[in-house]
Amino acid sequence: MVALTTGLLPLVLAGLLGWTGAVKAFGRGTARQAPKTALARMLRDSARATTVLRATGAAELLLAAGLLAAPGHPAPGVATAVLGAGFLGYLGYGRAAAPEASCGCSASEDAPVTWRAFARAGVVLAGGATVATAREEWWSPLGSRPLGSAAFLAVAALVVVALSADLDRWWLLPLRRGRLRVFGHPLLATSGTGRVVPVAASVELLEGSLAWQAAAPVVRSALLDHWEADGWRFLLFSGVHGQGASARPVSVVFALDAGAGLDAPGDPVVRVSCVDADTGQALALDLERHPVLARRSLM
DSSP states (O other): OHHHHHHHHHHHHHHHHHHHHHHHHHOTHHHHHGGGBHHHHHHTOHHHHHHHHHHHHHHHHHHHHHHHHSTTOHHHHHHHHHHHHHHHHHHHHHHHHOTTSBOOSSSOOOSOOOHHHHHHHHHHHHHHHHHHHOOSOTHHHHHHOHHHHHHHHHHHHHHHHHTOGGGHHHHHHHHHHHHHHHHOOTTOOOOOOSOOOOHHHHHHHHHTSHHHHHHTTTBOSSOOEEEEETTEEEEEEEEEESSGGGOEEEEEEEEEETTOOTTOSSSOOEEEEEEETTTOOEEOOOOTTOTTGGGSOOO
């Protein structure tokens, strides 16, 4: 198993660095995300941060090519380990100096730095150090142990996906939505007039509600997803809960009557829940600045 892992690590690292490098070097979102990163604060210039991100992406692509083209040579592994160490140092700075900023590791996420970013950088560091001492070509295990190689690569891909916050929308959010549909939601109740209301109308109705005013300081995104269950329409947003070192990425879910439209009389019945994006733990919203809300049913 050790030989299999060591032999296939260059392939895993090349896939990881090739993906993150291509997104940073050629992705349209790099310039848009750069001002939101800790790198922009470090360099005090969004344009320079964009340049550095693209240059880092190009370096990652070169390392990915080196890991594939020069098996058994220590240089690509050493360079990969150095890159991982640099990522860890940068993440440490970002977590300390700008805890609410994103790392820009793949130039496509808005979430602040969490343990997953450190873990992924640690994988790059440890993997590079291991590859630097290996002498086996990465294609050898593919030919001699195809089933074991396929299983290892599948597990490695799952680990990389689990450590990548920007991929959550492809697997974690649908998984949570499915869990709510199967096991129900604590905010479910009977309601509704039976009429079909456009989602845009529900969002507009939500943004004028007291529940939105309470959660507005936490919300950091536009509408990410929506679904209906038992007469309720659920609207999902991402956000950041807390400040400074205690800041953490969260999912903010609003629930309102699926049949309530802009012509509904009075204030809409809206409930909101805030859930830690990493642990799934429910978090309380600060209602002290909204004394009227304390008399409302907000969970």
